[in-house]
Amino acid sequence: MSLFFRRVLLQSNFPFKHVGSTQCNFSHTSLRLDKPAVTSDTESKKPDNPLNVLHGGRNHKVDNLEKRFLVWSGKYKRMEDVPPTVSQETMEKARNKARIKISNYMMVGTILACVIFVYSGKQAAKRGESVTKMNLDWHQEVNKAEAETK
Incomplete structure (x- = not known):
């Protein structure tokens, strides 16, 4: 994952949070959800x-x-x-x-x-x-x- 996309994911309103090292080696980097995908019926519709x-x-x-x-x-x-x-x-x-x-x-x-x-x-x-x-x-x-x- 490039530095640009990492900044976009970290600074935007995506419900993802960067978990892992901040070095250039991204082999241990993963994305996890902060919020559930659907929290209520109104969001699913x-x-x-x-x-x-x-x-x-x-x-x-x-x-x-x-x-x-x-x-x-x-x-x-x-x-x-x-x-x-x-x-x-x-x-x-x-x-x-x-x-x-x-x-x-x-x-x-x-x-x-x-x-x-x-x-x-x-x-x-x-x-x-x-x-x-x-x-x-x-x-x-x-x-x-x-x-x-x-």
């Missing part, structure tokens, strides 16, 4: 997918808003179908889909608002209303009010 194990498995507790995101993104059909915990990767995908949908709706809403304001501005221009005229009228009223108070 880990997901089969190794990617879920790497990403923490089903460790994200889902609140009511996140359940709505999961349903809205199409992962589940109804809010009752959403389990109390899901994987972090699933939750991130649902958040990203919801974020994209919300931004698309906001873009459409912004475009509609722009069209409505352009239309109302053209109608105001036909009536002879303008921001400059409104500003001049307001200044005249303020100047009259100041002249009367003096």
